[in-house]
Amino acid sequence: MGTALLGREASQPWAVLFLVVAGALAILAWRDKPWSAAFPAQRGACQQLQVEKRRSVLALLAGAVLLAVFSHVAFLLAPHETFGAAGWLWLAGIALVVAAAARWPGAEPHCSEASGLPAWRLWEVALVAAIAVTAVVLRVWNLRDVPFNIYPDEVMTGSVAERAYLSGRTHAPVFSTLWSDIELPALWFALVAGALKLGGIDLEVVRLPSALFGAATVLPFYGLVRGVWGRAAAIAGVSIMAFSAANVHYSRMALNNITTPFFWTLCFFLILRGLRNRKPVDFALGGLTAGLSEHFYYGTRLLPFILLGFVMYLFVLHWRETRCYVQHIGWLVLGYLIGFGPLLSCFVVHPGSYYGRGASLMTWNRIPANWHDLQQMWHTLWPIISENLLGISTQSAQDIMYYAPLLLKAEAAILVLGVAFLIWRWQHPAAFLVLLSGLGVIFVGGTLVLYPNSSPPMLAHWTPAFPAFYAAIAVPIGAWVASARALQRMKSMWISATVVAIGLAILGYANVRFYFFRYYADPENLRSDHYKAAQRLYEVQTVQSRYMASLGSAYRVVVVGKSPYPYDAEITRYLVQGQEYILAYDPQIEPPLAPVAGKGMAFLFFAGSEQYQERIRELYPGGRAEEVRNPVGRHVFYVYIVEPKLTPADSAAQ
Structure with a gap:
């Protein structure tokens, strides 16, 4: 009820009250449910090496x-x-x-084995494999056409990769940044270039690396949740991650935003496992993962601060246990520096490339020095924070990449219970790490860093926090299943498992149906006039390029008159190859176009050029007229098609 009432401004105070009460009731109901121990049950001495x-x-x-x-x-x-x-x-x-x-050397064997985790079963392995396959299918199926909208940065990613590693005489250094004014690390473009070299220049190919990263995240995420909250929570959380519409969408875009959740999830999983078993290799691998993440989306530049805050928290709140991990933290730092590699030297030589972009977009860039400063900061940031909170379940994203809230209302309702539970148990390292990463990303990436003329929520900046959201959703589900098991009745256990399975199936169906059959990048969902105008342009470019691709290279495409929309040849090139394009043809003053053997013609009439349709019919009789609309039925342009004429060779072949 609380999440449903958030959509109406007048009822939002009641919605907040209901959500707070729901969170409090969740704490009362499940406050005694045990979590896996964060540290070994016994603090054994480290083994000594020969x-x-x-x-x-x-x-x-x-x-x-x-x-x-x-x-x-x-x-x-x-x-x-x-x-x-x-x-x-x-x-x-x-x-x-x-x-x-x-x-x-790590801890004594009896220390590392005292984790209390459930043993792996064959059915569990099969189920996780099935969920992973589902995640892959949902992210790679019909990748060329879904999402329908083609964000210009997707094609730009492919173009930058081509120039850097495919078409030039020399290749760009891997330990550098590319894309002027964006300054993304080059390794990502090297991976995209590798995909383009294998699969050819195609939109589906340039989108594939992101899709694979998004699907791969489910595996470390399952291990992360299972290691703390148990098998039931892990199955629920990883299922929601696999079919969540927002996660699927950002995985299907040719942008590297979705790479950060993979590296962060793997890093957190290794660190928490290292706390349980006291094995230095887990900390070293966690550090390497964090360092490697620096080679991808620049949202990961918040990760060193999150890890530093987490280490400080461990020393302050868990000093007795953490003092045994000083060497392990050293392995974490060393792994991070080695994983970062020579790219670190690149950023040292060019310091503005690391934090420069984020610093230039900050909505508030100083620590309050007095009461007036504090008030000003509050009045600046609170409207953004409130819009961000609504963006979880009510407000459509405004980042011009995704046009819906982050979660369905039912998922958001469970999220509220999970966040309340995590706050209640914040002294557990896993709870603190999930809260720190999730809230840190929303505050920094979603509140402090915004583009000019944009409006919150900017879900593209939230992608590093996606695993934190799904973990918070998984926690109350796992607690509810654990409470049913506590009854020691086989019937109760089967009922709880059945209810969870049915609930996940309903959520999966709702997400898949929404994203693959109802979702559309509608510019009318945007509040910013600047972004709305930009998306209207992108919409026309996408519809035009996709229509031209549907004709194939056997047609010459002619824009009659002057189009009010600039044409993006790069978008079309990633959909169809070798198609001739003629711009701004005026049939009133220019001679008829000479026919080309075996080639048809498609004349496009945008707004302001409809008066030329009759003249084109006179010059090229025998064609057919069509109207091209966008997926939601709005008119985009008219078209007049003249079929290809068969050459003598074609006739003989028939």
């Missing part, structure tokens, strides 16, 4: 550090090499630090 083995481990560690240092030196000496010695030294350093951490 002298020879200790020397070999130290040699591996020293080698990893030296190789990492040499990779930076090699990059600074030859910054324009594509991969070169710096890249190979970087990879060798990663391999050595993993080997050293794997051989470094």
Whole structure:
């Protein structure tokens, strides 16, 4: 009821009250439900290495550090090499630090085994595999046509990758940034270029890397949730992540925003597992994952602050346990620096490329110095925060990439219960890490950083927090299933499992039906006049390019008169190859176009050029007239099609 009332401004105070009461009731109902221990049940002493083995481990560690240092030196000496010695030294350093951490002594065996996690069952493995396959299918099926709208940055991603690694005489350095004024790390474009080289220049191909990253996130996410909140919560959370409309959408766009949830989820999973088993290799791998994430979406630049805040929290609130992890935290830092690699030197040489873009878009950029400053900050940020909160279930996203709220109302209702439960149990490291990452991203990426002339919520900036949302949804579901199991009745356990399965099936159906059959990038959903005008332009460009692609290369496309919309040839090139395009043809003053053997003609009439239709019919009789509309039925342009004329060779072939 609370989430439903949020849609009406007059009832929002009541909605907030209902949500607070619901959260309080959830805490009362499930406050005693146990979570998996964050630390080993027994604080055993670390195993001691034999002298020879200790020397070999130290040699591996020293080698990893030296190789990492040499990779930076090699990059600074030859910054324009594509991969070169710096890249190979970087990879060798990663391999050595993993080997050293794997051989470094951890806790005694009985400590690492006292995690209390449920044993893996065959049916569970099969179910997780099925969910992972579902996630892949939902992200790669009909990737060329869904989403229908083609955001210009998608094609620009492919164009930048082509220029950097396919069409030029020299290739761009992997340890650098590309795309002027955007400054995204080059490794992402190298991956996109690899996909284009294998699959050809096509919209489906340029979208594929993001789709695979989005699907892959379900695996570490399952491990993360299962390790803390149990099997039932993990199944529920990973299912919702797999079919969530917003997650599916951002995975199907050719942008690297969705890569950050993968790296963050894997990093958090490894760190929390390392806390439970005290194995240095988990911390080293977590650090490497965090460092590698720096090579992708720049939203990940918040991650070092989140990890620093988490470590400080551990030392303050869990000092007795954390003092045994000083070496492990060292492995985390070392892994991060080695994973970051020579790209770190690139940012040191060009410091404005790291935080410059975010700093230039901040809505508030100083710490309040007095009461007036504090009031001004509140009046600046609170309207943005309130719109962001509505964007979870009520307000459509305004980022010109996604045109719906983040969650369905039923999912948002469960989210409220989960957030309340996490806040109640904030002293548990996993709860604190989920809250810190989720709230940190919404505050920094969703509130402090906004584009000019834009309106919140900007869900594209929220993507690093997506796993935190799904984890919060999973927590109350797991708690409810655990409460049913506490009754020690087989019937109650089966009933709870059936209810969860039916609920997930309904949510899955609702998400899939909405996204694949009802969703459309409607510019009328945008509040910003600037963004609304831009999306109307993108809409026309998309409809025109997709219509031209539907004709194929056997047609010459002619725009009659002057179109009020600029044509984007790059979008069309990613949909169809070798199609001739003639712009601004005036049949009143220009001679008829000479026919081309085997080629048809399609004449496009945009607003203001309809008066030429009769003249075109006179010049090219025998064609057919059509009207082209967008997917929701609004008129875009008229078209007159003249079918291809068969050549003598074609006639003989028939």
